Amino acid sequence: MAGPVTAAVLVIGDEILSGRTKDRNIGYIAEYLTAIGVDVREVRVVPDIEEEIVAAVNALRVRYSYVFTTGGIGPTHDDITADSVAKAFGVAIDVDPRARAMLLEYIKPEDLNEARLRMARIPAGAELVPNPVSRAPGFWIGNVIVMAGVPTIMQAMLDQVAPKLQTGVRMLSETVRADAREGDVGGPLGAIAQVNPEVSIGSYPFMADDGRPNTNLVVRGRDPAKVAAAVAQVRAMVEGLRKPG
Structure with a gap:
């Protein structure tokens, strides 16, 4: 596609909001999609409440190229994502x-009870998303891709849909270690960002192995030449800060 292809991730489940389950899907999906040229622009987490899921799906699907949901397509009464x-x-x-x-490729016919059969309930007109791990499929309707919440199954489903996605120019990213505190680079970094409006420049503080505060400076953009020009300016700024006096 000529312009950026965008996505939102919608995580569904009371267990995520309560903290009982720690989400492992958001970062994986974001990194995966970024690598193939799809920009994740928003993440939402909603409870197992129908009206909240419906509202979130409808809000996100008109705003972004794709919506990826995780969770709520299992066999229990609170798995209401499909509905x-x-x-x-x-x-x-x-x-x-x-x-x-x-x-039935995974479950014996005599074990396919009413609860398990819930996992075969699919909205009319949806395309199935195969599940190589446990066979219970996800589905794709409109621009909404519904996947399992279990990370290994979600990852397998994402592999299934990725070749069918429209993608844009991949976002390039380069990191420069500042060897300085974020407050020391804030002013000059802002000036560099101002003269490079077509790239994104961020600062991310962390504690270095020596226990001192440090900062990673990340330049992101789609045009290799513009990214390279901004990175050169950031490196020059960092070198200037390191010189005594």
């Missing part, structure tokens, strides 16, 4: 024969 997404799109939902067949 909520169907409601957001105004379509029916029922057991999908394709999804049921996938479940």
Whole structure:
């Protein structure tokens, strides 16, 4: 695509908001999509409440190229993502024969009870997202891609959909270690950012191995020449700070 391709990540689940489960998907998805030329612009976490899921899906899908959801497509009563997404799109939902067949590749017919069959309920018109790990599929409807919350399964599903995504020019990123505190570089870094409006320049403080505060300066952009020019200015600024006097 000519312009940037954008995405939002919608994490669904009371367990994330309560802290019982620590999210491991947001960073993985963001890094994965950035590497293939899709910019993650927003992340939301919502509880297992239908109206909140519906509202979030509808708000995000009109704002971004893609919405990736994680969580809430399991066999229990509080796994309501599929129903909520169907409601957001105004379509029916029922057991999908394709999804049921996938479940039977992993589950014995006599074990396919009502709870497990919930994982085969797919909104009308949705494309299935295969699940090589446990077979219960995700789905893709409109620009919304619904994936599992279990990290290994989510990652496998993301591998399945990635080749089908539209992508833009990949974001380039280069890091310069300042060997200085963030407050020492704030002024000159702001001046560099002002004369390089087509790149993004950020500062990220951290504690170095020697226990002293330090800062990474990160330049991001799509034009290699402009990124290189900004990085050269940042490096020159850092070298200037290191010189005595």
